[in-house]
Amino acid sequence: MLDLRVNEYLELLKSDAPAPGGGSASAFTGAQGMALVMMVANLTIGRERYKEFWEVNEEALRDGDIILKELSKKIEEDTESYKEVMKAYAMKKDTEEEKALRAEAIKEAVLLATKVPFSVMELAIDGLNIAKTIVGKSNPNCASDLGVSALMFLAMLKGAWLNVLTNLPGIKNPDMEISFKDKGEKIYKEAEALANSIYEEVKNNL
Secondary structure, three states: OOOOOHHHHHHHHHOOOOOOOHHHHHHHHHHHHHHHHHHHHHOOOOOHHHHHHHHHHHHHHHHHHHHHHHHHHHHHHHHHHHHHHHHHHOOOOOOHHHHHHHHHHHHHHHHHHHHHHHHHHHHHHHHHHHHHHOOOOOOHHHHHHHHHHHHHHHHHHHHHHHHHHHHHHHHOOHHHHHHHHHHHHHHHHHHHHHHHHHHHHHHHOO
């Protein structure tokens, strides 16, 4: 999907194809958020009036590149993981052996389809922490872009969390389900608070 033009991606997204869906769209939204942070850093570095902020922006640029690459992978991984779920559900179930193999394949595929958006939630924390480092320490002419990036990370977080919650029952493992929920709720609260604080700080300084 990364090789598609924007209009081609949107055409695919709006079609009746089950994937890409909300998970990939969430990761793509977060990738845009990370790219915006990097844009702000690039518009700060090299400008003499902001020289005191060059170092922190250079660090944000380096760290942001890592997160951007990871999020780009997640866009593809989410679509592929959902395809594996569909493939598992399409397996034969005529005999008891086939039913058992199908059930196991479904659990494994759903687990993968849960892990991908969960990792996207973790990347939201990373991206927001990078954005936070240059709020008030970057080119003020593009400060609003940092606010937009925070909103994009927040949208990614919430979208990924919905995908985690949707898939959890299919894992058929109560202990694992509780673990995902507990960890996910902590990540959700931390990232939501961080995104809101960045947005409010940016807005209040405009």
